[in-house]
Amino acid sequence: MNKKFIFTNLLGSFILNSKYMVIDKGNDENKLTSRYKNLFKPEGNELKDILNYFKKKQFFNEFYNKNIQLTKKQVKDSVNEDNFIINTINNIEELNKVTNTLVRRLREWYGLYLPEFTKELTDNEKFVELIQRKSKKQLLSEINVKLGDSMGAEFSNADLKPIMNLATEITKLYNLKESHELYLDRIMTRICPNMIAITGGLIGAKLVEHARSIKHLSELPASIVQLLGAEKALFRHLKSGAKSPKYGVIFDHPLISKAKRSDKGKVARALADKIAIAIKVDYFKGKFVGDTLRKGLEKRFDDSKSKR
Amino acid sequence: MNKKFIFTNLLGSFILNSKYMVIDKGNDENKLTSRYKNLFKPEGNELKDILNYFKKKQFFNEFYNKNIQLTKKQVKDSVNEDNFIINTINNIEELNKVTNTLVRRLREWYGLYLPEFTKELTDNEKFVELIQRKSKKQLLSEINVKLGDSMGAEFSNADLKPIMNLATEITKLYNLKESHELYLDRIMTRICPNMIAITGGLIGAKLVEHARSIKHLSELPASIVQLLGAEKALFRHLKSGAKSPKYGVIFDHPLISKAKRSDKGKVARALADKIAIAIKVDYFKGKFVGDTLRKGLEKRFDDSKSKR
DSSP: OOOEEEEEETTEEEEEOTTOOEEEEESOHHHHHHHSSSEEOOOHHHHHHHHHHTTSGGGHHHHHHHHHHHHHHHHHHHOOHHHHHHHHHHHHHHHHHHHHHHHHHHHHHHHTTOHHHHHHOOOHHHHHHHHHHSOHHHHHHHTTOOGGGOOOOOOOHHHHHHHHHHHHHHHHHHHHHHHHHHHHHHHHHHHOHHHHHHHOHHHHHHHHHHHSSHHHHHHSOHHHHHHTTOHHHHHHHHHHOOOOOOOSGGGGSHHHHHSOGGGHHHHHHHHHHHHHHHHHHHHTTOOOOHHHHHHHHHHHHOTTTOOO | OOOEEEEEETTEEEEEOTTOOEEEEESOHHHHHHHSSSEEOOOHHHHHHHHHHHTSHHHHHHHHHHHHHHHHHHHHHHOOHHHHHHHHHHHHHHHHHHHHHHHHHHHHHHHTTOHHHHHHOOOHHHHHHHHHHSOHHHHHHHTTOOGGGOOOOOOOHHHHHHHHHHHHHHHHHHHHHHHHHHHHHHHHHHHOHHHHHHHOHHHHHHHHHHHSSHHHHHHSOHHHHHHTTOHHHHHHHHHHOOOOOOOSGGGGSHHHHHSOGGGHHHHHHHHHHHHHHHHHHHHTTOOOOHHHHHHHHHHHHOTTTOOO
């Protein structure tokens, strides 16, 4: 009886006769199996011989192309929401830095024109908005300074224009940041509703960014979630015995901001616990428990919302 | 005879009698002088007594207010074209950095969608422009890749939108930079036509920025003009004996870029010489010699423009 072998590799499935010649091939192993009776899976020396057969140069190009094709597909398929979240949150942070740089320049430049107002109003976004909307006189009257008393220089329109153009651009960058934040909220609500019920969009996204993916974040224990974003301080602690950090990006969470100083560590620990649970539920598509988790935390730590 | 004194300070001019009582005052010393005969300028003990008189508390407020008023006026008057030039050139440099940061993000983000094109086109401004104007298919055909072969992922409109919004903003920042450059050219043409005939607007503005003012720049010797902007390298040279720098911000000048490596130092020296002359002419409002100076340089160093 002639032994027949079935062998599958990157190029497909092959039926070989006892002399290791290909007598049939196809993409579906099951189909081939049903067509032939008494097929053997090659073992030991048989396998070695068959593998050697496929080492022939004639297959080289086929392997190469198939490989490229598969890799491309994998690259293509590897793009997912993680990438969107990470790019968006990174861009939001970049936009923060960028607008700060530009506002610092705007303040210095506009300060030649209206130093009193520039010094008085410390809120950047409001500053940028007001100087576009109001006249020198109106702005001065807001801070109770008479026009004649100002130390600001007279500007021709031509000299004021580049400053105003800069202000316009900064406003647009603020708007861009805002629309990014809305977009981020939308993705996060879709793919990790439980986590953002607790963290909100920004902190949630920063956690994903530090963990590099939702999957990886869901695998982390609460103690690491608590310190994500505080890596530097943690390693300083481990190396030189400095104080251990109590929180990473969750530091900005309202429950922690509101807590008394001595309680912050405790709140951070409880918060990280719930986040770690929530993101696991999200990753494994469990039912929505985010609200319950959040309310539990609020009841414990937020007097303003507890109804004891 | 009763001696009468005339004394002038911040508050104005005063006529005092021999008992150092004020009998008249005014803002114009000459007018007062013509009204009274035989006035003395106080000297020695007389001066001491009069100065003591003005130390009285009743004058304190007057001095204080007058001082504030004068200081305000001086601050106001101190704003001049130097400030505009320095703010504009600094903002142009900031906009360069800002757009680079944002384009880096845009490339990473858009690279998920169309990696082949992102990698192929290295010119940032062109990249930002093209991805806004053309479809995925058009962009791929420009680099001879078939749509099916791309490793880029499929994007929903909602996921593509934040990327495109970012691209739009970057374009606007490029436009802002361009309008700043035009504005800079206009001021510089007005106040230092001779220098910019040699340097062009950007390099000229950088020189002003490093010297802090046109006045100070006009006082610098050519050897310092040559090295403005290379302070770090200069101090490294002085402290550790590293190679001395040959040029600062004038490095970007076309005559230096075009020169052979071995000639660059010589060109920089000659260029700085002419700049130092030109800015002196500008500061002292001399007649226009910028063209002559530039042509002299071109004749010596730029074969493409010389007509020997």
